[in-house]
Amino acid sequence: MTRKRVAVAGASGYAGGELLRHLLAHPEVEIGALTGASNAGQALGSLQPHLLPLADRVLEPTNLDTLAGHDVVFLALPHGQSGAIAAELGDDVVVVDCGADFRLADPAAWERFYGGDHAGTWPYGLPELPGQRDRLRGATRVAVPGCYPTVSTLTLAPAVAAGIVEPDVVVVAASGTSGAGKAAKAHLLGSEVMGNASAYGVGGTHRHTPEITQNLSSLVGGTVAVSFTPVLVPMPRGILATCSAPLARDLAGGLTAEEAHELYAKAYADEPFVHVLPPDQWPQTKSVIGSNAVHVQVTVDEAAGRLVAVGAVDNLAKGTAGAAVQCMNLALGLDEGLGLTTVGIAP
């Protein structure tokens, strides 16, 4: 089989670099154009020195000329820039957008949280949602989920879908800093973030809130109330999402931790990248760093009357670039796991 020719727009950022790390490990692709904005003309080795095999590649500008002629184009661009480019790429090209532009189905939600015109809605790149894997097979446009929505949705989905909790969830997610990107901002300096934990987007104002709501609501045919708070903690990668919801009021006889664990284990039994840990072993982000795996655990807090579930993900891997490659594989009809691993790098 001929290797697929793949371009990465936005190759100098964190998502772009992680895409290339994944693509370098993929047996069926050939890395084509790498593009950037202000960095066009620079060697990738000076921008992403960890990608040694591509050190001599020079970034080209992001435009139709450079992106044309590829089988797949990954877009790792600032929010709002994907629509215009995607519109000009042919329908025969698989376009995988790592940005937010095409994730939300509700234009009002887009407008409220992102502002500006809603670009549209593409097949949502979370194959683990019911029916979603089939929608992604052969797709030519894919919207890669946000990092927080990926782990929050996967950590809560079995409970929400089964109706064992009220549709009223609380998510507090401790996140590394790379999710905030590579643009220089004073509050993201190492001097600021090391030794420091801080909440942001509190009160439901973070842009990933409507996306989590959309995902969980799709499981129940109604609106799931989502209280989402991201917390920045001193590590470069990884998200640990602590999620909970009241046990369903109509649960006859309650729910034990064992029953909850069994439900989760069954729900993900066939999923290659979602792993429910053995009872009493709790997820930690370092187990999934560099990998496409999500580790999940669940229990029941009887005194508080809540189900509590915790999920861990690498925000750049399964949270962004790994999911993008997984979706590309589905779109191209390849084995879903090509170029991906469930092995993390620790310590």
Add this chain to the structure above:
Amino acid sequence: MTRKRVAVAGASGYAGGELLRHLLAHPEVEIGALTGASNAGQALGSLQPHLLPLADRVLEPTNLDTLAGHDVVFLALPHGQSGAIAAELGDDVVVVDCGADFRLADPAAWERFYGGDHAGTWPYGLPELPGQRDRLRGATRVAVPGCYPTVSTLTLAPAVAAGIVEPDVVVVAASGTSGAGKAAKAHLLGSEVMGNASAYGVGGTHRHTPEITQNLSSLVGGTVAVSFTPVLVPMPRGILATCSAPLARDLAGGLTAEEAHELYAKAYADEPFVHVLPPDQWPQTKSVIGSNAVHVQVTVDEAAGRLVAVGAVDNLAKGTAGAAVQCMNLALGLDEGLGLTTVGIAP
């Protein structure tokens, strides 16, 4: 006035070291005996090299002989060891226990979470609770609160006490590692905790859960349901507690973020060590490291129907040693703030 002579039992640990750091800054005390267990006989300089003025002090064994003859004895011992020692210290000695032994009023809660016999209940060292400051004035026994309960309670108390939320709270607290102490454990190695976030004590099993429940319930004359999850994050000090609860069902006309902020600002207007930040400024742990201050912020998530409040504390300072000194000041009739600061060390 003669300086008060103060002993510290357990001077080689993190709580003990932080007590000494505070006491070195206190104008009305003289540091007497410093005791340890396996470290007795060693110079403090080899164990706590940051306490330079005490470098030549030698640790004595922890017993009645070494602790006798002081006006104040701080106990920074493993849980379960304070009772026996305290029983033998005279009623004229102020004993401030940084351990858990005397925090809980309910023997059943003690037995469930700690095991063994309940040692008893001492005045609880959180002067910011209603009526509590008066109980601490002139007390000769004080139980210093746990670090998580301190910040969780202070972050939720105004809302719970005012009845603007249902008595059903969720606390997810990102914590530095020093709360776990200085004993060598493989899962607390730097190699394990750096670059890693992990939840523990999930499902209401952490020992601080009944203490938070006790504190909040005392505000409403009923039981407040508490879902508490601690998350270990890669920093040595500090806790950031993200707290929320459903808005009270009987709130006529809802509650705005401004109203919630105003309520909090009023509640803590006269408190020297609890600071409600200006609207839209959210707490971060680095602002309180080394200080006795707690920074708090609150908002309302209308879509989720919840009040969300965030608090930051230095687990070793206001979370342990600072609170201990604050309570000692009250017990001795000194100015409550002697030896304490609201200035953190950042970055």
Add this chain to the structure above:
Amino acid sequence: MTRKRVAVAGASGYAGGELLRHLLAHPEVEIGALTGASNAGQALGSLQPHLLPLADRVLEPTNLDTLAGHDVVFLALPHGQSGAIAAELGDDVVVVDCGADFRLADPAAWERFYGGDHAGTWPYGLPELPGQRDRLRGATRVAVPGCYPTVSTLTLAPAVAAGIVEPDVVVVAASGTSGAGKAAKAHLLGSEVMGNASAYGVGGTHRHTPEITQNLSSLVGGTVAVSFTPVLVPMPRGILATCSAPLARDLAGGLTAEEAHELYAKAYADEPFVHVLPPDQWPQTKSVIGSNAVHVQVTVDEAAGRLVAVGAVDNLAKGTAGAAVQCMNLALGLDEGLGLTTVGIAP
């Protein structure tokens, strides 16, 4: 005695914040004008939230109007901006410059490493150098040393001055990130510096090289060759300088580690802020964080024929703001240690 009225120009940066942290603990000063450039008009609480007692202070612009009328003016400005301001402040005002402008005596060295015109040379604020304390008493202008030069000089001075090493030293200094300042730069993002060690200014190109050379050369009446390499490591504060030099060729009978330690102990016996650790205890930065102390240790590597000494300093405290306050105290005729501590904050 009337408190001295003190202004801080550049109060929004790391050096400025640390100056204020020190000044808040100083019993003989009153904090006057706080100035900034782009941050003028903002409340300090939004910029330095750890300085709670000053949260409501508003930054004024940096100019003669705002800085006039103070007994002391601290300048914590970008290099090259101190000269013009200082020139307009009267000779009766004590001006303490935390920048580099007035540190170097040799205009050629200034021009080579900083470029532009050399502003001049002020009394150098390292009282531990021979004769230097006397020069600082009553001074009205003080150039605060750079952070690397402070620790490198103090770690090597006793050996160099005694002639027990060749005038040919190697310094490799692991540094936290705050020395690079608070300006947003992509390579200083938390995502970049966490989990990462990197050398910079290699080959003698760092601007602190001529300052170390100047200090050490002043001890021997000739030029000391200095090979200096700074290494950025993932911590916000602190420098650990590993220093070595060949044992002097004319040392009859060699030199033992004990002799080297004794020499160092004697050299710093009367220094309040330089502490030679007991034999076999090696400095670590966390012991000096927040303190004005420098911890030093020395040994002899017989096989390599070198003396090896290690020093630890808090780059913002004794490395900048602590030294500035120490020099202010000398300039004003106050007790040299006012507002300063040798107690670090650990863990």
Add this chain to the structure above:
Amino acid sequence: MTRKRVAVAGASGYAGGELLRHLLAHPEVEIGALTGASNAGQALGSLQPHLLPLADRVLEPTNLDTLAGHDVVFLALPHGQSGAIAAELGDDVVVVDCGADFRLADPAAWERFYGGDHAGTWPYGLPELPGQRDRLRGATRVAVPGCYPTVSTLTLAPAVAAGIVEPDVVVVAASGTSGAGKAAKAHLLGSEVMGNASAYGVGGTHRHTPEITQNLSSLVGGTVAVSFTPVLVPMPRGILATCSAPLARDLAGGLTAEEAHELYAKAYADEPFVHVLPPDQWPQTKSVIGSNAVHVQVTVDEAAGRLVAVGAVDNLAKGTAGAAVQCMNLALGLDEGLGLTTVGIAP
């Protein structure tokens, strides 16, 4: 071709886990017995949760029974334990020892730095040393180099071998904490190492000193004096070695940075895993994390009269497990790079 059956003795530690991470990516091996000491009987998933594909494997005890019947046995055991086991494994088995037991040729050096009897000397697993690759091809016993010696040797070898520096080198190496292993020790707790830099083994007492000396001396036919100081810094992985030496006294016309760079570039032109960065780009550890690459840069400090070179390595990858796999490939006659990558994981 049949896959080679490979055992790992010491699978629960950091070196063992990293070996398995590499072996999982190796197309020509089948992972056989995994053994441990106190952890025998436990599932690997509870000890190395990042190695998801092996989660259900149970550790067996380390002995001849469990290790028999493999083509390759990796030993990742505490120093001193490899000799006895290796003696009983047949000569047809490839034994790759990640410990120190067989690295040193000089029994006196062994005794001085490690104590006890010298087990012997095996082919040294640094193929980049002159002639060494040929000695490793087809070998049945390999001693994997120490992490510090790997990066120190590779960073200095071209200069030492070419005689452009005096045989008198200084190495200061900033290291992450995983090199110290997974055994619980109080001074390696996260609370101790985060925010902290500390030197240890100062004065030539670190056990890797004689190994660096042996390597560099082998290049010149005489003894190279080595002053080596390791510095522990707050990161889990990676070593950055700052190395320097006086320019050779007999260099006619001196040496420029360009000439030094050219020499290094030529020396490593054919090495798959040693990469000399383009001029002015300096190594950083994050570029090599997870990879088998060593990044090197060199310059000349004219004022100090020294050549300065910096190298970065992942202590667990090319510094241990990657080198072990590289040597196994050579021993088995496989492609040297199988299972290895030059792509790091960043940020």
